[in-house]
Amino acid sequence: MPRQIFINLPVRDVAKATAFYTAIGASKNPQFSDDSSSCMVFSDTIFVMIMTHEKWAHFTKKPIVDSRRESEVMLALSADDRASVDKMTDTAGANGGQADVNPPQDLGFMYGRSFEDPDGHIWEVVFVDMSQMAQQG
Structure with a gap:
């Protein structure tokens, strides 16, 4: 089985981010999506999990960087x-x-x-x- 990659990204607006990633070619996997996150699938091996800042905080205690500046x-x-x-x-x-x-x-x-x-x-x-x-x- 080929290795898979799961990229996790904090986002400000899950619906807006979901629409963006859909536009560039990913599809949403509803099985792993809810109001606070979307699992965006680029291929059988590439997945991007976008999640609200609140949900992100459950996975790490580190602060979220402002990726628009840093x-x-x-x-x-x-x-x-x-x-x-x-x-x-x-x-x-x-x-x-x-x-x-x-x-x-x-x-x-x-x-x-x-x-x-x-x-x-x-x-x-x-x-x-x-x-x-x-x-x-």
């Missing part, structure tokens, strides 16, 4: 091609997020862009062309 983590998702990178990033910007919070990267074999979700969490979307990568080294 860096906490940068998350990256792979994409099938350059067009998919552009589509997800542009869709994020059109649905309450902010596109290109970091400069786009185009290294020939690797192409990536970034966005912030409505709560300021930074995501990168990256396409790596393995056939081009072999020529780099």
Whole structure:
């Protein structure tokens, strides 16, 4: 069985965050969702659990950073091609997020862009062309 990753993120508004993640391609798993959290599924192995600040406090005593001002983590998702990178990033910007919070990267074999979700969490979307990568080294 392949390893899975479960990313947990505190959000100010679960409904708004759920709509945002749905817009960029995730689906909500109602089995693990309620008024205080949504389990957003990107694939069979990638899950993002978004939860209210109140629910978050049940899991850690550390304070929640203001990710709009401070860096906490940068998350990256792979994409099938350059067009998919552009589509997800542009869709994020059109649905309450902010596109290109970091400069786009185009290294020939690797192409990536970034966005912030409505709560300021930074995501990168990256396409790596393995056939081009072999020529780099």
